[in-house]
Amino acid sequence: SPGPENSSTWIYFSFVTLTTAGYGDIVPVARQARSLANLEGLIGQLYPAIVLARLVSLHLAGGSSGTDKN
Known part of the structure; x- marks a missing residue:
C-alpha cells in the first residue's frame, strides 16, 4: 500500500x-x-505567536521597568 509505514x-x-x-x-x-x-x-x-504575545503581556503586567522603587 502507498500509505505511511510507521510512526x-x-x-x-x-x-x-x-x-x-x-x-x-x-x-x-x-x-x-x-x-x-x-x-x-x-x-x-x-501557537508561537500567541505564546510570545502572552509572555510579553505577562512581563508588561508585572511592571518590571528595571528601576527600584524602594
Missing part, C-alpha cells in the same frame, strides 16, 4: 507541516487530510 513518517510530516517548511515529498491526497494539514500549518503559525 516516524507521521512525525516527520507533522513536523514539516507545523514548521510550514512543506518540502512536498509527502502530500495529503484526501480532502479531509488536506484540511487537517492546513489546520496544522495554521496552528504552527499561531
